[in-house]
Amino acid sequence: MAPTRQPATYGVVQVEIDVKIKADLERVWKALVEETSAWWPRDFYTSTATKGFHLEPKLGGRVYEDWGEGSGLLWFTVIGLSPPSLLTLLGHLTPGFGGPAMTMLEIGLKSSGDTVTLRVTETMSGHAEPKMETTLRDGWVTIFDGGLRAYVEGG
Numbered sequence: 001m002a003p004t005r006q007p008a009t010y011g012v013v014q015v016e017i018d019v020k021i022k023a024d025l026e027r028v029w030k031a032l033v034e035e036t037s038a039w040w041p042r043d044f045y046t047s048t049a050t051k052g053f054h055l056e057p058k059l060g061g062r063v064y065e066d067w068g069e070g071s072g073l074l075w076f077t078v079i080g081l082s083p084p085s086l087l088t089l090l091g092h093l094t095p096g097f098g099g100p101a102m103t104m105l106e107i108g109l110k111s112s113g114d115t116v117t118l119r120v121t122e123t124m125s126g127h128a129e130p131k132m133e134t135t136l137r138d139g140w141v142t143i144f145d146g147g148l149r150a151y152v153e154g155g
Helices: 027-033 132-154
Strands: 011-021 052-055 062-070 071-082 086-093 101-112 114-125
Touching: 011 132, 027 086, 027 101, 027 114, 027 132, 071 101, 114 132
Parallel strands: none
Antiparallel strands: 011 114, 052 062, 062 071, 071 086, 086 101, 101 114
16 A cells, blocks of 8 residues: 655745845945855854855856865855845755755845845745745844844954
8 A cells, every 4th residue: 555645735935134234335245255154154054064155156156065075065056146236046945955945045235325235035936835934034034144244244
């Protein structure tokens, strides 16, 4: 007798956060795309082997964890880039990370006086349940407010 299977669920979840950073636009952009390993929270690494977290700021570039010797985990691919104001990323979530799902992450920067507003919008489709919204939002706040903002303003 074959095991019974649960019907597949499909949904779309979207979250948006704004983070205010007291710095100029070029400084925030540089930290975002060139200094990712310095501010990406270690608690978000998926492996104890992770040596760094990298973003290649070019179309088709990778956003990935480097485990050394050519191994690692690809988080996103750069599908849109308009320095220093917009970065659009596309990623795939495997079942081990809550998928299967596809996710698009858009990171926009807007300067006003001595402050940059970083807007993060994530749209996930596939195995994406409404209860995931809080988890995603909290994660991006930790990464971009607790990580990027704290790094830029502290250094």
